[in-house]
Amino acid sequence: MDDHPLAKVLTFALNHGAYEVRCELTLAAAQLAAAEMRPHLAIVDVDADAGRTIELVGELAGGRTLPIIALTRGNDLKRNLAILDRGADDILTVPFVPEELLTRVRALIRRTYGERAPIVPLIRVGDLRIDILNRRVQIGTSEVHLTSLEQALLYLLAANSGTVVTRDVILDSLWGPEFMTETNVVERHIRSLRVKLRDDVNKSRYIHTVRGQGYRFVARSG
Numbered sequence: 001m002d003d004h005p006l007a008k009v010l011t012f013a014l015n016h017g018a019y020e021v022r023c024e025l026t027l028a029a030a031q032l033a034a035a036e037m038r039p040h041l042a043i044v045d046v047d048a049d050a051g052r053t054i055e056l057v058g059e060l061a062g063g064r065t066l067p068i069i070a071l072t073r074g075n076d077l078k079r080n081l082a083i084l085d086r087g088a089d090d091i092l093t094v095p096f097v098p099e100e101l102l103t104r105v106r107a108l109i110r111r112t113y114g115e116r117a118p119i120v121p122l123i124r125v126g127d128l129r130i131d132i133l134n135r136r137v138q139i140g141t142s143e144v145h146l147t148s149l150e151q152a153l154l155y156l157l158a159a160n161s162g163t164v165v166t167r168d169v170i171l172d173s174l175w176g177p178e179f180m181t182e183t184n185v186v187e188r189h190i191r192s193l194r195v196k197l198r199d200d201v202n203k204s205r206y207i208h209t210v211r212g213q214g215y216r217f218v219a220r221s222g
Contacts, residue, residue: 005160005169006071006094010043012123012159013098013132014105027053034060041109045071046083054083061087067108069101073176095174097152098132125158125217128197128206139197149174150193157207157217166214190215 007023015021022037024030027049034042034056046054060066070088072080080091090104109115123130129138135151137144146154156173157165167186175185190207193199199206208216 005156005163005165006045006173008163009098009156009159009173010101013101013155027056030056031059039066040113041067041069041105043069043071043105044088047071047073054086057083057088058086065112067112069104069108073172095152095172095176097148098155099135102132123158125161126205128158130155130158144196146193146196149189150196153189153193154197157215161217164210164214164216169214 004025007025011021011023019040020037022033022039024033025048030044030053033039042056042060044053044056044060046057054070057068057070060068067090068088069090069092070083071092071094072083073094074080075093083091089108092101092104123132127140129136130151131137132155135148137146137151137154152174153170156170170186190209194201194204194207197206201209204218206217208218210216
């Protein structure tokens with residue numbers, strides 16, 4: 001997959017359990033990783049590398065049982081059927097919420113191997129706790145009530161902690177690449193998230209504004 005912020009979200013979401021998670025950003029690197037690791041499950045961004053990564057679905061599915069989730073930003077029924085024909089077990093459209101990804105991963109692993117996926121999606125960043133599957137966010141012992149979109153925004157920022165996430169990346173990740181807006185939709189949701197996290201914009205503990213670039217998540221304990 002070639003979308004670095006999205007790659008970090010996937011790795012961050014799945015890297016909390018007994019499984020080793022490996023993320024590659026090019027088709028060649030992914031082919032090499034698949035040969036070296038012989039993974040239990042693969043998530044393939046079929047839009048990466050000008051769509052060439054769709055070949056990887058057929059390669060991974062050929063000759064052995066391997067659950068495959070394909071990520072795509074389009075909603076073309078004919079293309080989606082072609083992806084399934086190549087061997088994908090499921091298709092997840094970007095943007096998506098993390099709990100949907102985890103639910104599908106757990107279901108595929110259980111269906112394929114007859115076991116529950118040992119993934120414990122509880123993330124701690126500073127004094128912030130994010131429980132993806134149960135959709136609970138806490139600061140210390142206080143629960144924070146977020147909408148699904150606010151949770152997805154928080155997770156995108158937390159997964160890319162320390163890195164500037166641009167407005168365009170946030171739009172593509174949460175609303176999709178076809179979403180066109182000249183409004184301040186991103187700024188409004190950032191503002192709402194800050195209010196609920198009790199994050200003072202002038203003395204921020206979580207979400208820093210990088211003027212002219214975007215937002216950076218830097219959690220501080222206490």
